[in-house]
Amino acid sequence: MRMSSKVFYGSTAATGAFHLAVRRATSHAIINPLTLLKCGQKPSSSMARTYDSALSQLSALQSNFAVHSLFGPPALSASDVSPGKTQDLNALAIPEMLAWLGRAGLATSDLAKLKCIHVAGTKGKGSVCAYLTSILTQSPFRSVAGRVGTYTSPHLVTVRERIMLDGQPISQELFTKYFFEVWDAFTASARAEFHRQNGDKPAATKLDTATEAELQGPATKPFYFRFLTIMAFHVFLREGVRSAVVECGIGGEYDSTNVLPAAAITASVVTQLGIDHVGMLGGTLPEIAWHKMGVAKLGRKCFTRNLRGETGARTMEVIRNRAQEIGAELVEVADQDVETWGGVKAEGIGGLEGSFQKYNQALAVAAANEHFAQLKAPFTTSKVFDDLPSEVNQGLQHARLRGRCETREDGNITWLIDGAHTAESLQEVAKWYASKRTATPGSQMILMFNQQQREAGRLLQVLLSGIAENGALGSKIFDRAVFTRNELDTRAGKEPERDLSVQKAAAEAFKEMCPGKEAAIFDNVTGAVEFAGSTDTQDAHSQKKMVLVTGSLHLVGALLRILEPEAPI
Incomplete structure (x- = not known):
């Protein structure tokens, strides 16, 4: 029995049918694939369970670049074309991501077990995440922060850089283990959906080789970045992570990481803004700011740099309005306060150099303090930059981020x-x-x-x-x-x-x-x-x-x- 392409959850977007089956399937109850595996559904058996095999399978997933290419003039079918009708791919992103999350056996209630600092912005995101990770993993803070997970992108040398545990890239062994757990969960979910659509009884129906190969392959898996995002959450939950630093891929409002519920967020950060990914986010700073502020959450503090100048004023108006709409508490870090403080100079080979890093340091310090406050153990009170504990200074001094200054x-x-x-x-x-x-x-x-x-x-x-x-x-x-x-x-x-x-x-x-x-x-x-x-x-x-x-x-x-x-x- 050959599997119909209409059943695929995968990368049909490049041909204009943007995850058609995923949207259709969101109306159905999600069958927990981990339960299916436990009940006798076999994991993908045609591929080796090695690290090299995991990398090979991962590379088969549609890349982010292919996704970006969708955000030009929309390709509409003849039946869809009508005056004033447009195709908003952004609006599909979070519902689709939630559907993929469910197919991996996860729910937003599971993600709420994590305590996350969510970081968006155009530049400085990586540095802020590096500073946060370094602060949270300082020995005196470990009793409060617990195990620390970090999810960033892109990577420079190895994909394992994207998922870190206690400041170190996940090992090849753990990467392989968790990659195939997530991969198999997607396969099991796709197999169950296939049987459901065909009215089969899974235990009694043997699929032909070609259909089984399609179910096990990349066509039933999400895009590269979505897969790794879900895998990172899976790793954090399985490895007992308490504190997580999560960096947005692109934007914020519709970014895959923004399936994190408000209950999972202790603080959010919007770093320096600039013109980037115009097709997806807009061509002006105010437009881009709207997207980035999607990481702000109801009842939580969102930290950002107070922008100056005419464009800065218009941008700050958008940022403040969005915070008010969302119900977040916006904390604007003033350049004057940062310059008076002066920041902390990097130490050792590979430290984060550059005079501009003091602004990233300030956002990281403020967000880390709020994170600890949510965990009932702030390291400072009102004047965040006054008399910082030595452990915070050490975290700033020894933060590392390859490929940045x-x-x-x-x-x-x-x-x-x-x-x-x-x-x-x-x-x-x-x-x-x-x-x-x-x-x-x-x-x-x-x-x-x-x-x-x-x-x-x-x-x-x-x-x-x-x-x-x-x-x-x-x-x-x-x-x-x-x-x-x-x-x-x-x-x-x-x-x-x-x-x-x-x-x-x-x-x-x-x-x-x-x-x-x-x-x-x-x-x-x-x-x-x-x-x-x-x-x-x-x-x-x-x-x-x-x-x-x-x-x-x-x-x-x-x-x-x-x-x-x-x-x-």
């Missing part, structure tokens, strides 16, 4: 690594790079840059202009530059030529802004790294090199894999 010494090369990919974040990178360059004169200066899906030339101009404005570098901003795609290695023999139009455009923009300087183009990061490490005959007197790698987190991830070839994936 990261300095790495490798022989005669100093790598300055930051995955900034918006105009606002590149402005901060420019300040950081200028300060590092001024402090270490005499090195050959090299730029490695990519921005595959954005206006690379415009963002490159933002970076170069910012460096010139923030450092005594004169006209010598970089000696040379290399522009590359994000693929790790050269293309395989039969692989078609890779599109280098973005890289060529960026190289031309660089030559206009830095006349007379070399600009190389590569279709892989390995070649770009070799170029950066080679000797420039025009600067042969300088053997020391300072390489700024920025513009894309995917570029940074590929670089780290090259620099750390023995690191486990």
Whole structure:
């Protein structure tokens, strides 16, 4: 008996039928797949239960990029087209996610057992999550915080970075275990739905090989990010996590993580805002702020930075109105208070550098204090930044986040690594790079840059202009530059030529802004790294090199894999 494609819960969105079966199935009672497995339904048996197999299955799920591509002009069928009729994919997101949650055997009442700090924003989300995790895992706080889980995205080297327990990526063993528990739960739920729609008795009906393969495969599973979000919640519940730091993927209101109920939230944070994901969130800061404020919850405090200027005032009006509509208590952290406090300087290799981090630190400290207050053990009272406990300062000093203002010494090369990919974040990178360059004169200066899906030339101009404005570098901003795609290695023999139009455009923009300087183009990061490490005959007197790698987190991830070839994936 062949399984009809109409039964699929999976990735039909790319063809315009956005999870049609999922929407249809939300009207039915959810059968707990964990119960089905316990009652004799066999787990997927055609695949090996190994870590490599888990990674292979995960990679088969539709990517976030494929989801983003849906948010252009909507593709409507002829029967759907009528004057003024539109297709709001955003509005489908949370109902669909709740349906997927149920198919994994979880309910919002289960998630309410967690005590979560929910973090949204355009830039600084990762840093705030790193600071929060570091604070919560300080030894003196463990009796209150309990076990700490952290869910972030994207990852740089290994997907296990996205799900952390007590500040460390989940082990390969645990990842494999919980991946297949969730995968099998989705398979069991799809099998039960298939039998229900066909009027079969599951125990008496043997499915043909092709149907069973489809049930076990990726077509009956949610998108990549949704799957990992549900898996993270499953891990936290199974591993006895009490305190969780949860970062939004995109936006807030319709983000997959926003299935967390108000009962699970102790505090929420909206970090610095910027223009990003325009197709999904809008092209202005007020529009984007509306989405980000979706993480605010009734009766809970939401912390954000008080924005200044004309645009800031309009944006703050949206933020305040949304907080009032939701019934959340908005706490606006003023820049003046943060600057008076001054923040805490990072310590040790890999610490979070950059003067702008004090604003992220302030949001993290305020949210952590509220988290502990909800757990009946705040570490400060009214003036949050006065006389912080030493454990909080230590948490800020020792927070780690790969690929954000990261300095790495490798022989005669100093790598300055930051995955900034918006105009606002590149402005901060420019300040950081200028300060590092001024402090270490005499090195050959090299730029490695990519921005595959954005206006690379415009963002490159933002970076170069910012460096010139923030450092005594004169006209010598970089000696040379290399522009590359994000693929790790050269293309395989039969692989078609890779599109280098973005890289060529960026190289031309660089030559206009830095006349007379070399600009190389590569279709892989390995070649770009070799170029950066080679000797420039025009600067042969300088053997020391300072390489700024920025513009894309995917570029940074590929670089780290090259620099750390023995690191486990």
